[in-house]
Amino acid sequence: MLTIIIGFFLLVFHPFYVSITSIDFNEKAKTMEVSCRIFYDDLEEAIRAEYKTKIDLIHPADRRRTDSLLADYFGKQLKLGVNGTSKTLSFLGYEIEDDVAWCYLEASNVAGVQRITIDNRILFDQFPKQSNILHVTAYGKRKSAKLDNPMRRAVFVW
Secondary structure, rough: OOOHHHHHHHHHHHOOOOOEEEEEOOOOOOOOEEEEEEEEHHHHHHHHHHHOOOOOOOOOOOHHHHHHHHHHHHHHHHEEEOOOOOOOEEEHHHHHHOOOOEEEEEOOOOOOEEEEEEEEEOOOOOOOOEEEEEEEEOOOOOEEEEEEOOOOOOEEOO
């Protein structure tokens, strides 16, 4: 039900520039699993502005190059800290569903979670009214925050 509401919110309120980032601690795999839902046309615009190159997420001319650009972009715009230690997010790939790009990242070697710090600047350079919603889950408990440009940092404590 929540996914339907979020999807509706994204479709109806697209002019307000909203992304949703979900971060889940996988205790068994000792990873932080990240998925970002972003309107693909907004993401294309951000990549074009950042790298001065044309990009087509639906029909990429060179998927490896597209993945490389996205990996670099997310590496600059999305930072994750766990228990005071910066974690490297590895870009796993993306897929398009309707008007949204689902982008997947992962941080490994996460033994436990007491404090998660997120610095999320996705699309902030392109859209002054950008809002980034965060949903973070660890040990079965979900916490959320909304970051309105220029607010880019949120801290979650378990």
